[in-house]
Amino acid sequence: MKNRLKVLRAERDWSQADLADKLNVSRQTVNAIETEKYDPSLPLAFKIAELFGKKIEEIFFPSEDH
Amino acid sequence: MNAMLRFLSGRWTAILSASTWILTYFIARGLLESDQFSEGMRLVVALVPIIPFAIFLMSMLAGIRELDELHRRVHLEALAIAFPLTMLLLMVLGLVELVIPLSPDDWSYRHVWQFLPVFYFMGLALTWRRYQ
Numbered sequence: 001m002k003n004r005l006k007v008l009r010a011e012r013d014w015s016q017a018d019l020a021d022k023l024n025v026s027r028q029t030v031n032a033i034e035t036e037k038y039d040p041s042l043p044l045a046f047k048i049a050e051l052f053g054k055k056i057e058e059i060f061f062p063s064e065d066h
Numbered sequence: 067m068n069a070m071l072r073f074l075s076g077r078w079t080a081i082l083s084a085s086t087w088i089l090t091y092f093i094a095r096g097l098l099e100s101d102q103f104s105e106g107m108r109l110v111v112a113l114v115p116i117i118p119f120a121i122f123l124m125s126m127l128a129g130i131r132e133l134d135e136l137h138r139r140v141h142l143e144a145l146a147i148a149f150p151l152t153m154l155l156l157m158v159l160g161l162v163e164l165v166i167p168l169s170p171d172d173w174s175y176r177h178v179w180q181f182l183p184v185f186y187f188m189g190l191a192l193t194w195r196r197y198q
Contacts, residue, residue: 011193026136027139028136029135037197037198
């Protein structure tokens with residue numbers, strides 16, 4: 001699954017640690033999501049969407065091979 | 067920062083309780099090998115490490131519950147590596163024992179269990195590499 005998390009975070013001038021703190025997860029988790037090595041759970045995806053004021057599908061979308 | 071502090075706090079509690087358990091184990095082992103107590107007392111000494119291990123287990127579980135979802139997945143995948151490796155070790159030892167009698171001084175339960183945390187940490191290291 002692909003995502004726009006890094007772009008959205010950069011737009012707000014947040015560091016990975018800032019975002020991790022707001023989401024109550026570790027910085028490694030934010031990094032793993034941004035680098036698309038880890039797909040977040042649905043509750044975390046909703047939390048991310050809510051934090052950025054967007055719908056989940058505006059942040060996360062399937063990769064081309066799906 | 068809160069998540070990280072919780073993670074570190076849980077980790078240090080688990081490390082401290084694990085150190086206590088391992089220290090107790092080696093003290094108990096040393097006392098048992100010195101052969102200076104009655105059989106009943108030796109049995110008590112042999113069972114003493116259960117108490118710090120129970121504390122370690124509780125702190126480990128509490129620490130795991132404090133982790134975020136990625137860290138929990140890493141631990142789960144580490145177990146998924148460590149468990150079959152443990153089965154493999156025991157299976158191979160069992161088969162080898164049919165060919166070559168293994169010395170209980172080298173291959174008893176008190177030696178074999180030490181491989182299990184090694185497998186777990188190997189699993190953790192391998193799994194972490196995937197997500198970094």
